[in-house]
Amino acid sequence: MTTLAYTLSDSRVMLRRNLKHQLRYPSMTVMLIGLPVVLLLLFVYVFGGQLGAGLGVHEGRSAYLDYVVPGLLLVTVASAIQGTSIMVAMDMTGGIIDRFRTMAIARASVLTGHVLGSLIQTLIAIAVLFGVAFGLGFRSAAGPLDWLAAVGIVALFAFALIWLAVALGLAAKSVETASNTPMILFLLVFLSSGFVSTATMPAGLRQFAEYQPFTPVADTVRGLLTGTAIGDSAIAAIAWSIGIAVVAYLWAIRLYNRRRAAEPM
Amino acid sequence: MTSVSAATGIVAQDVCKSFGDHLVLDKVSLTIAEGTILALLGPNGAGKTTMVRILSTLIPADSGSMRVAGHDVVTDPDGVRAVIGVTGQFSAVDNLLTGAENLQLMADLRHLDRGTGRRRVAELLEQFDLADAAHKLLSTYSGGMRRRLDLAMTLVDRPRVIFLDEPTTGLDPRSRRTMWQIIRELARTGVTVLLTTQHLDEADHLADRIAVLDQGRIVAEGTPAELKSRIPGGHVRLHFADANLLHSASELLRVPAPNRDQLVLQVPADGTVDSLRALLDELHEAGISVERFTLHTPDLDDVFFAVTGSHVTAQLHTHPAPRAPEGALLS
Numbered sequence: 250m251t252t253l254a255y256t257l258s259d260s261r262v263m264l265r266r267n268l269k270h271q272l273r274y275p276s277m278t279v280m281l282i283g284l285p286v287v288l289l290l291l292f293v294y295v296f297g298g299q300l301g302a303g304l305g306v307h308e309g310r311s312a313y314l315d316y317v318v319p320g321l322l323l324v325t326v327a328s329a330i331q332g333t334s335i336m337v338a339m340d341m342t343g344g345i346i347d348r349f350r351t352m353a354i355a356r357a358s359v360l361t362g363h364v365l366g367s368l369i370q371t372l373i374a375i376a377v378l379f380g381v382a383f384g385l386g387f388r389s390a391a392g393p394l395d396w397l398a399a400v401g402i403v404a405l406f407a408f409a410l411i412w413l414a415v416a417l418g419l420a421a422k423s424v425e426t427a428s429n430t431p432m433i434l435f436l437l438v439f440l441s442s443g444f445v446s447t448a449t450m451p452a453g454l455r456q457f458a459e460y461q462p463f464t465p466v467a468d469t470v471r472g473l474l475t476g477t478a479i480g481d482s483a484i485a486a487i488a489w490s491i492g493i494a495v496v497a498y499l500w501a502i503r504l505y506n507r508r509r510a511a512e513p514m
Numbered sequence: 515m516t517s518v519s520a521a522t523g524i525v526a527q528d529v530c531k532s533f534g535d536h537l538v539l540d541k542v543s544l545t546i547a548e549g550t551i552l553a554l555l556g557p558n559g560a561g562k563t564t565m566v567r568i569l570s571t572l573i574p575a576d577s578g579s580m581r582v583a584g585h586d587v588v589t590d591p592d593g594v595r596a597v598i599g600v601t602g603q604f605s606a607v608d609n610l611l612t613g614a615e616n617l618q619l620m621a622d623l624r625h626l627d628r629g630t631g632r633r634r635v636a637e638l639l640e641q642f643d644l645a646d647a648a649h650k651l652l653s654t655y656s657g658g659m660r661r662r663l664d665l666a667m668t669l670v671d672r673p674r675v676i677f678l679d680e681p682t683t684g685l686d687p688r689s690r691r692t693m694w695q696i697i698r699e700l701a702r703t704g705v706t707v708l709l710t711t712q713h714l715d716e717a718d719h720l721a722d723r724i725a726v727l728d729q730g731r732i733v734a735e736g737t738p739a740e741l742k743s744r745i746p747g748g749h750v751r752l753h754f755a756d757a758n759l760l761h762s763a764s765e766l767l768r769v770p771a772p773n774r775d776q777l778v779l780q781v782p783a784d785g786t787v788d789s790l791r792a793l794l795d796e797l798h799e800a801g802i803s804v805e806r807f808t809l810h811t812p813d814l815d816d817v818f819f820a821v822t823g824s825h826v827t828a829q830l831h832t833h834p835a836p837r838a839p840e841g842a843l844l845s
Contacts (some may be wrong), residue, residue, distance in 0.1 A: 255625070262622040266608065273610040342712070346608035348667070353595035354623050395629045 256355035263362020264369075270336060271370055282374040285325040286381050292317050294383060299377045300445065311386055318382050319470040320443025323463050325374045326407045327435045330414035331428060333367040337418025338427030360415055362500060368404065369409045375403060389474045398425065399473040402486055404465045409490040410434065412497035420506035443467045462489035517737040522583055523548040523706040524569065524675060529578035531564055532654065537565045539575070541729040544708075546723070548674075551697065551707040553721035555714065561730045562710035563603060566679045569708065570600045571825075583674050583706070599668035602661055604685065605660050606667070613663050614639060616649040617670060624671040640668040642696070658689030665696065675706045682716060694719055714817075726821055734821040735809050741817045748811040750783045752804050785811050 271278045292300070293314050301309025304316065340359070341348055343455035349359055379387075391399065414431055440454070441447070441463035447455050458464055465485035473478035524546040531539040538561045554562045562588045569582060571591040580586070585593035600606075617638055621631030638643045642662040645654065655663065661681070668676060678697065682690045689830040697720055701707050702801050711717055717724045718738045726734040726741075734741060754760040754777045764771040769781050782788055790809070797804055 259623060262619065266619060269615070270610045294811070343609070344602060344604040344606035347572060347602055347606050349600060349623075350572055351600040352596055352620075352623055353592045417840065489614065 256358060256414055259355040259358035260361040260365065263358045264365045267336065267362050267366030268369065271332075271366065277335070278330055278370065281328045282325075283368070284328045285321050285374065285378050288324055289317070289321045289378065289381060289385070292321070303445075303449070307338055314385055314387055315389075315475050316471070318378075318387055318474065319467045320438065320441070321378055321382075322375060322382045322470060323404050323406075323438045323441070323443050323467055324435070325378050326403065326410055326439050327431070329367060329371040329374055330410045330434065331416035331431045332370065333363060333411050334418040334421070334427045334431050335388070335424060336367075337363055337415050338421045340413070340418060342424060348505040349355075352429060355500065356505075360505060363418075364411050365460050367414070368408060371411070372400075372404065375400070384504075388442045391474050392474060395473045399470045400482070402466060402490075403468050405490045405494075406462075408485065409492075409494035409497065412494050412501055415506060416497050419501055426468070437461060442469055462486075462493065465489060471472055472495065522581075522653055522674070523550065524552075524582050524708060526565075526569065526580045527578055528792070529565065529580060530576045531561075531568060532574075532576055535796060538730050539568075541578070542727070542730070542732055544725060544732070546706055548706050549701060549704040550722040551701045551709060551720055553717035553724045553843065554710045554727055555712070555717045555724055556709065556710075556727035557712060559729075560727045562727055563679055565727070566600070566602075566677045566708065570598055570677050571595055597674045599671075599673035601668045601676070601678050603679045607660060607664055609652045612649050612651055613644050613655070613659075614661060618690060620667045620670040627672065634670055638669065642666045643692075650833055658692070659684055660807050661685060661689065661693065662696075665693070669700075673705065675708070676700065678707060678709045680710055680712070682711070682713070689718075712838075726817070728821070733806070734817065735819050744817065744820070748783060748785050748809065750781045750790065751808045751810065752779045752781060752797075753777060753808075755803070755807050757804050759802055759804075762800070763797060764798050766796065778840060783809070785809060 278373045279295065279486045280460070284356075297310040297317075301311070301313030301316075303309075304312050306312045337360075340363075346359070389396075396487075413434075417430045421430065440458050441461060442458065443463060447458040447464060450458055465482040468477075468482035469479055469486045471477050472482065526542065526543060526544045529539050529542045530537070542565060544552065544554075544565075554565060556562050559696060562572070562783070567573045569580055569587060571594050574588070577709075583597045585597070607620065609818045611619065614635060616633065617635040621634055622726055626634060635646075639648045644659060644663060644666065646784070647659060652660065652663070661684075665681065683699070684695050685693060694716070697707060697709070701722075709720060719786060721738065723735065723737055724741055727734050734744070736744075744776070746766075752763060754763065757777065760771050762779050763769075763779050767779070767781055769779060771779050782795065783793065794804070794807075
């Protein structure tokens with residue numbers, strides 16, 4: 250086999266291992282997939298009446314459901330990467346990583362296994378969220394290409410944030426830290442156009458919300474699914490995703506190669 | 515390189531390693547011939563684990579040259595990784611998988627083909643007495659089972675060199691015996707073993723050669739017998755009923771009684787029946803009755819004490835043995 254074939258084979262083995270982990274650690278998997286669903290119900294049925302009235306249309310609650318689905322897609326991503334960070338940290342603080350390091354396996358495969366595993370988990374969580382949203386009455390006039398583009402944008406953004414979560418998991422000294430740090434990303438979803446229009450926010454916060462990566466992703470997905478204006482959000486979303494992915498990837502590889510090298514005894 | 519067989523075992527020369535300004539390994543040199551077991555013996559913090567981590571490519575040395583099974587550790591780490599197996603101090607198993615899945619994971623990462631991998635997994639489960647628990651999650655495994663699985667995972671691809679970092683730490687006596695048996699069997703089949711331990715009896719039982727590491731330096735090296743022979747003879751401890759008898763015996767044998775409260779006299783002896791009979795006859799003829807005696811033959815405790823001058827490690831030993839007097843030790 251060639252080096253590339255080994256890398257692919259090793260990554261596949263690691264992916265299978267991570268998918269098994271998700272099945273064996275169901276409490277976390279269910280929590281990560283369930284949280285966006287619970288928030289969806291909360292935002293539609295508890296806050297939806299009043300927030301929907303602010304949209305200035307008839308049938309505010311169902312209009313708000315259409316509005317908020319992209320926001321909850323981002324919640325899904327932010328929720329899933331918390332699992333990534335925890336799983337990576339669990340691996341790094343356990344003994345098994347040293348075993349992998351003393352074997353002639355493709356170095357990056359440990360990390361790519363985590364990334365691909367998390368990506369699959371995120372896509373499943375997104376499918377579940379859409380299923381519930383449709384059940385609640387979410388309707389989209391989008392064609393197959395728009396759907397593909399919408400899921401593609403979310404997946405690309407998820408890919409970028411998963412690498413960031415991998416880096417955070419590697420940087421964390423303990424599993425607890427690894428589980429807490431990604432909470433900041435969770436907060437960014439609320440400080441974006443995911444739940445309310447940035448136009449309703451006070452100056453300062455509004456500028457922040459408009460220029461942070463979650464907003465263009467939310468606006469692009471919303472445009473593709475419900476036909477609102479996209480403008481240059483799509484380009485911004487893709488640029489943010491690629492930028493975050495590259496920086497996070499390089500950071501993660503650096504941390505992975507350096508980790509433990511300086512640890513005494 | 516000192517011999518042909520050493521070229522395929524482990525050869526390390528002048529290995530140095532510091533963490534910050536703390537020198538952990540100070541010009542450590544080791545040669546392990548193929549198919550033999552070397553025990554790296556030393557107290558906590560002596561640098562044993564660091565040496566294993568360096569030789570198994572986990573961390574770089576600051577200087578020195580190292581070859582494992584003919585591969586240079588610095589320039590060809592993947593060549594080394596392809597032929598070694600490492601069982602560290604902390605169990606390197608995947609807790610969210612079953613025993614069989616853990617072994618299969620190793621078979622897949624070693625790129626064994628499907629059939630070979632399956633057969634090897636079944637074989638190891640059988641050999642390590644894990645067949646019944648093969649499909650149970652590791653959370654149900656006992657400490658001994660985890661250790662056995664850990665070692666089985668190391669052996670999936672039949673490595674030519676294995677590193678065992680304190681392989682029996684935390685095991686009960688029975689599991690420990692089983693582990694010893696497995697390790698000896700490995701060496702018999704031509705595997706080169708570098709074993710670290712703080713148990714002197716473990717090194718004595720398993721190793722062809724022992725290297726004593728203390729504060730980053732090899733302070734003694736040789737076969738267990740060679741190391742023991744470096745201590746001149748053993749001694750007899752004579753126990754007396756009262757201080758008068760002790761005093762008389764002390765004068766007769768011209769041996770100072772170091773501690774009058776204990777009523778014990780320590781007499782150098784080589785352990786032969788004749789010398790013992792002569793000693794007891796001499797005491798009998800002088801009318802000095804001895805309550806009882808204990809015979810102490812030198813063991814690795816004495817060697818360790820002699821070469822490191824440290825008592826600390828004696829506490830780690832499973833059965834505390836009486837010590838030879840200072841004067842009888844290797845200088």
